Amino acid sequence: MQKPHILIVEDEEVTRFNLRNLFEAEGYQVSEATDGESMEKQLQQNAINLVIMDINLPGKNGLLLARELTDNRELGLIFLTGRDSDIDKILGLEIGADDYLTKPFNPRELTIRARNILSRISQTKSDSDKAVITFNQWVLDGNSRKMTSPEGGVVAIPRGEYRALRLLIENAGQIVTRQQLIKEMTGRDLRSNDRTVDVTIRRLRKHFESIEGATEMINTIHGEGYRFIGSVD
Numbered sequence: 001m002q003k004p005h006i007l008i009v010e011d012e013e014v015t016r017f018n019l020r021n022l023f024e025a026e027g028y029q030v031s032e033a034t035d036g037e038s039m040e041k042q043l044q045q046n047a048i049n050l051v052i053m054d055i056n057l058p059g060k061n062g063l064l065l066a067r068e069l070t071d072n073r074e075l076g077l078i079f080l081t082g083r084d085s086d087i088d089k090i091l092g093l094e095i096g097a098d099d100y101l102t103k104p105f106n107p108r109e110l111t112i113r114a115r116n117i118l119s120r121i122s123q124t125k126s127d128s129d130k131a132v133i134t135f136n137q138w139v140l141d142g143n144s145r146k147m148t149s150p151e152g153g154v155v156a157i158p159r160g161e162y163r164a165l166r167l168l169i170e171n172a173g174q175i176v177t178r179q180q181l182i183k184e185m186t187g188r189d190l191r192s193n194d195r196t197v198d199v200t201i202r203r204l205r206k207h208f209e210s211i212e213g214a215t216e217m218i219n220t221i222h223g224e225g226y227r228f229i230g231s232v233d
Helices: 013-025 036-045 062-069 086-095 107-124 159-170 178-186 196-209
Strands: 005-009 029-033 050-053 076-081 099-102 132-135 138-141 146-148 154-156 175-177 218-221 225-228
Touching: 005 013, 005 036, 013 029, 013 107, 029 036, 036 062, 050 062, 050 107, 062 076, 062 086, 076 107, 086 099, 086 196, 099 107, 107 159, 107 178, 132 159, 138 159, 159 178, 159 196, 159 225, 175 178, 178 196, 178 225, 196 218
Parallel strands: 005 029, 005 050, 050 076, 076 099
Antiparallel strands: 132 138, 138 146, 146 154, 175 225, 218 225
16 A cells, blocks of 8 residues: 655754654654645655645745645645634634644654544545535535535535535534544544634534525533534435
């Protein structure tokens, strides 16, 4: 079996060197880039599975580059950066990053998070993820991870949003906890002050609210989690 291929996008040489050594020791194939231009060359030349990227980069910063990366639905993305403000974390997750880790970081924690994301990517490719689900005249296609609205509009959603929505739909009418959602989305446990689930639910609601007269489909159950109340066909 081919080794997963990780691309490190980092302009600081020592950090890049340490990350390469860390992941090669874990058995991964590793490539490097220092900015958006060299990142694009690596993506064109290699079958990259996961990008680990700093935000502070020369030229386009990581947040701008991430908007372009999210078009590749089989590509995982972790921000590894010194920017630790809540605004940056939320924006990074809203753009479609799978995870956000600040420097200085625990190497073991980073490798675990990377492994979990790569596992989720592999699972998403399985046949069980390719079912077409219809609800409230919307169509969710697991093969392409695209939603089609009742009016025919099509929106591609990141892997995390897709997995969260599918879990909610599969448990329609039941409360799904934030712990269950984060586990399904990223493979890790919920951490204190973790906004990943809340950001994901907000993004899903925006898709539905874009349709005039659309009914609410995801309820917040305060202190417990969320519940899908749409009509599943």
